[in-house]
Amino acid sequence: MQKQVFKILARVNKALLPSFTKHQLDLSKATKTQLFIFGWRLYVTKRALD
Numbered sequence: 001m002q003k004q005v006f007k008i009l010a011r012v013n014k015a016l017l018p019s020f021t022k023h024q025l026d027l028s029k030a031t032k033t034q035l036f037i038f039g040w041r042l043y044v045t046k047r048a049l050d
Helices: 002-016 032-049
Strands: none
Touching: 002 032
8 A cells, every 4th residue: 555655646746846857957056955856756756666
């Protein structure tokens, strides 16, 4: 059940949050908010795939 929740969250993230890899964001110049969003998307994606 937990995996399904993260799969749903991953779809919501994809629809609502910006993709920084498509915009070629340099992580060394990213703001704290951008780093948080990047980390959140990474965490949710990893949990959805496990």
